[in-house]
Amino acid sequence: MASGMDDRTTRVLRHIVEDYIATAEPVGSRTISKKMGQSLSPATIRNIMADLEEAGFLAQPHTSAGRIPTGAGFRYYIDHLLARQALARGEMDQLHRAAGEGNGPADELVRQVSRLLSNLAHQASVVVVSSPEQQVLSSVSLMRAGVERILLVTVMRGGWVQHRLIEGEPDLTGDDLEKISAYLNELAEGRTLLQLRARILDELGKEKARYDRVMGRALVMSARALTEAAPGEVFIEGRANILEQPEFAEDVHRLKRILRAFEEKSVIFRLLDRAMVSRAIQVSVGLENTVEELPDISVVASGYRQGASSVGSIGLIGPVRMDYSRVIPLVEYAASLLTTMFEDR
Amino acid sequence: MASGMDDRTTRVLRHIVEDYIATAEPVGSRTISKKMGQSLSPATIRNIMADLEEAGFLAQPHTSAGRIPTGAGFRYYIDHLLARQALARGEMDQLHRAAGEGNGPADELVRQVSRLLSNLAHQASVVVVSSPEQQVLSSVSLMRAGVERILLVTVMRGGWVQHRLIEGEPDLTGDDLEKISAYLNELAEGRTLLQLRARILDELGKEKARYDRVMGRALVMSARALTEAAPGEVFIEGRANILEQPEFAEDVHRLKRILRAFEEKSVIFRLLDRAMVSRAIQVSVGLENTVEELPDISVVASGYRQGASSVGSIGLIGPVRMDYSRVIPLVEYAASLLTTMFEDR
DNA sequence: GTTAGCACTCCGGCAATGAGAGTGCTAAAG
DNA sequence: CTTTAGCACTCTCATTGCCGGAGTGCTAAC
Known part of the structure; x- marks a missing residue:
């Protein structure tokens, strides 16, 4: 046909x-x-x-x-x-600068780039960060957070930081925590979160004798905390830009639907997860996306990588009537920018 | 008159x-x-x-x-x-449950409560967390985050976690970091961020000899990192609810203005900062708020405390035509809920 | 296969109309 | 002096009818 x-x-x-x-x-x-x-x-x-x-x-x-x-x-x-429009020099520079400003933790970097992308494209921009379980750890630390709580902080290569609370364990002293942290760091060396967890349980079985009861229990709890699936993160910038599009500005219902969707992490995930695995840019038009609530929107998204593995994706969400010739190169460039930024971290 | x-x-x-x-x-x-x-x-x-x-x-x-x-x-x-409407038993329960679910780090707690508040009131809900410089530290830790970066993690009493990146310092080993962390924790005991910084510089001057050059430099950098004003945080939930209000649903311009405002932390801060210092609930109607861009909205907000000091505020943002008799008790209750939740942390 | 011509359809804007809601004023009643 | 009934007046909003314009589909000629 x-x-x-x-x-x-x-x-x-x-x-x-x-x-x-x-x-x-x-x-x-x-x-x-x-x-x-x-x-x-x-x-x-x-x-x-x-x-x-x-x-x-x-x-x-x-x-x-x-x-x-x-x-x-x-x-x-x-x-x-489609005839792609080349990016203007100025736009590339702006994106670079935005990335440069994000010299705080990784989320700042991502937020800045996303924000600028959103403004350049006049659409809402979304970044999802996959649950970092598959990412390699950089370091781990247990910290006191009140009498009845301990905070397990994990830093990934690339700069993503996560923390999980562990309830209970009031009798671990600061010294204990330091010791366990040091030990965890040893185990973590070069491993992913998942691997670390397996390793902890492993070691614990093998050399039970080496630890007193308190520390042993703390290790078990750490392993359990690591098991809880951290859900991954979603950043949305430039929501106001969607009002630039007449199709949304006029139709309050569509507008409400899309704003509600923005408030549900899981929806956004479903919207962008296809782009995450694929290497090329993904454009899903209207009914093609898998989210029934949003039959009349388009998603242009591309995954970005950390080394060899896909760690997230960045994209734009807007009406089906989008300026694809301009928007596709923009998203591609933003994604590649993130990839390079995470490379030398 | x-x-x-x-x-x-x-x-x-x-x-x-x-x-x-x-x-x-x-x-x-x-x-x-x-x-x-x-x-x-x-x-x-x-x-x-x-x-x-x-x-x-x-x-x-x-x-x-x-x-x-x-x-x-x-x-x-x-x-x-105004004749205040008593909260329904069910609403109080819901809020309590929301607070209970937020058993992760403090931001989760706050987000859940804010979200529910937003839905009960059919307005957008906002929480601001003041920069935690005045809050008392629970613990501090330096963590490796890549070859050229170190992450300084601070946990406040109450469960707020912050991290700042320190660039450079590739030659500090994991051991070094642990040692410095331990030392910082000692200094931090019972102090606020500001006090800790002063203390570090102080100690460093006094006993310069005790540290080798590398560690000394690391301490200085920590102090400097602590100086950077962390901006405080803003959580906004239930943006879609403002479309429930005819005054916004019909007027795209106002809608855009308010959505733009939501994207600027500083604007939200200015909107809620009055509530932060005051102990009572604050209602600012229309022109009374200090943000020129938003002359036609109302803010109902109340500070919440951690022990004796105000650490943030929670509130609703909506049109001047709000159901104050219902909304004011809701906000008050939410704020007091946060206060109690943070009390036993 | 392409195009001019034409009849037809449908939308959008505009004016005229009339009903409805609400006001302000006046004068009478309490 | 306050309250109220009555009435004329104003303004909005929805309805109607009426073009004009844009665009189509079809037919017949090139």
């Missing part, structure tokens, strides 16, 4: 999509005829449009409005017709 | 405000007459309304609409006429 379209037909489709992206209005045959240098008359364009509509790429809001691209139309455009 | 209003007049004002809160529509003399059991005719009410308008408590959108309370009208209502 799709392959059975001749060059002229696809050119018409491309112009329709691009015009619609630019104006958010249904586009008519006259407009396209002009745009193509009048080499074809409006009547001819109309015939072609009728074909495209039959093929499912276009739709009419009502008789005698122009056509607007359907989801399938956008899909075809993105897959076959 | 205000004191010069007789009982009947204020009763009319109260009814107008309450009706307007309930309906979001201008209210007319007929409605009020009915509401007051027809003891007064609409004509009389009209006279009273005219007086109230002259006094600045009411306004007319146009001739021959009903009256709407002005900012001053709301103010008077809140200060003198």
Whole structure:
């Protein structure tokens, strides 16, 4: 089907999509005829449009409005017709600078980049950080946090910090904690969180005798704390930008749906997890995303890596009518920027 | 002026405000007459309304609409006429449960409570946590975070965790870090962040000889890292709830302004900082808040404490037309809940 | 296969209209 | 002196009807 379209037909489709992206209005045959240098008359364009509509790429809001691209139309455009716009030098610089400012812990870096991406694209920007269980540890520490609580802090290579509370254990002294921390660090050397946990339990079985009861119990508790799946994190920036898009600004219902979605980590995760595993940029249009509540939005996202493993993804969320030619390079660049930033950490 | 209003007049004002809160529509003399059991005719009410308008408590959108309370009208209502609604047993329970679930680090606790508060009130909820410099430390730890970075983790009594990156210092070994951590913990005992910093510098001057150059430098860097003002934190929950309010749902401009404001920590801080110092609940109506960009919103907020010192505040942000009789007790209860939760930590 | 021409459809804007809600004023009643 | 009934007046809002414009589909000619 799709392959059975001749060059002229696809050119018409491309112009329709691009015009619609630019104006958010249904586009008519006259407009396209002009745009193509009048080499074809409006009547001819109309015939072609009728074909495209039959093929499912276009739709009419009502008789005698122009056509607007359907989801399938956008899909075809993105897959076959898109001419990427090169990033402006200035935009690259800005992104670099944003990344540079994020010299605090990793979350600051990510937040800055996300924020700028959002503003450059005039869309809401989202970053998800996968649960760091698969990441390699840099160091571990047990800290006192009140009489009845101990805090287990883990720092990953790349700069992500996590902490989990352990309840109880009031009788461990500061000295005890230091000792256990030192020991945990030894075990952690070069390992992931998961591996560390296994290792702790392992060691504990082997050399039970070496530890007094209190310390032994503390080790078990550490292992248990490490088991609790840390959910991963979500950063959303530029929510206000979605009001720049008429499709959301006008329709309070859609707006509410999307704002609610932004408040549910799990939804955002489902929205971006495909991009995480894949290496290439992912564009899901309208119904394609797996979140039933949001049938009318698009997600452009790309994973970023830490060394060889994918650790998260960054992307934009907006209406189906997005300026993909501009937005796709932006997201790609942002993702690669994160990848390089995390490389030398 | 205000004191010069007789009982009947204020009763009319109260009814107008309450009706307007309930309906979001201008209210007319007929409605009020009915509401007051027809003891007064609409004509009389009209006279009273005219007086109230002259006094600045009411306004007319146009001739021959009903009256709407002005900012001053709301103010008077809140200060003198408000009949607080008792919290429902169920709501208190829910809040308690939310607080109980937040058994992770302090930020989880705060987030859960804030979220529920937001949903109960149908408004956006905001929590600010003041920069914890004045809070007493529970423990300190230096951790390796990559070759060129060290992470300084501080845990406050009450469970707030902060981390700051220190760049450089590649030659400190894990052992070194442990030793310095132990020493810092000794110095930190029972002190605030600020005091700790002073103490470090102090000690360093006195006993310079006791430390080798590397460790000395590390201490200096720690002190410096502690100096960087940590900005405090802001949590916003239930943004989508503001769309429940017709005044925002209809006016995209206001909506955008408020969403933008939510993206600027500093704005939120300015909005809530008054509540932080004061012990009582604060209600600022319309123009009263100090943020010029948001002249048409109300903030209901209350500080919460950790022991004797104020450490932050929790509140609601919404249109001036809020159900104060319900919302004020909610916020108060949430704040007191946070205070008790932090007490036994 | 392409295009000009034409009849037709549908939306959006505009003015006119009328009902409804509410006011302010006046004059009478308490 | 206060309250109220009555009434004229104002303003909004929803409804209606009426173009004009944009765009289409079809047919017939090129």
